[in-house]
Amino acid sequence: MSVNYVCKHCHTLIGRIEGSGIDETRLGFHQLTPEERHQYILVHSNGDVTVRMTCDYCTEAIQMHPELSLLPSPLQ
Numbered sequence: 001m002s003v004n005y006v007c008k009h010c011h012t013l014i015g016r017i018e019g020s021g022i023d024e025t026r027l028g029f030h031q032l033t034p035e036e037r038h039q040y041i042l043v044h045s046n047g048d049v050t051v052r053m054t055c056d057y058c059t060e061a062i063q064m065h066p067e068l069s070l071l072p073s074p075l076q
């Protein structure tokens with residue numbers, strides 16, 4: 001399986017973890033509420049996981065232009 005961290009705004013691949021030793025506790029998923037898990041984590045049928053995050057570039061853009069955070073894809 002693999003875990004892919006993808007920016008939810010610009011869809012940039014931020015990071016990728018591969019291997020069979022991945023568990024939710026190690027990734028910190030257990031700290032999330034069920035609602036947050038639903039919002040941030042996508043589990044695919046083949047066992048791969050996509051974690052939706054905000055990359056540094058978009059974090060900076062949103063800080064400079066807070067109104068952009070209201071839009072789902074401000075940089076597209």
Ligand SMILES: [Zn+2]
Pocket residue numbers: 007008009010011012054055056057058059
């Ligand atoms: Zn981004």
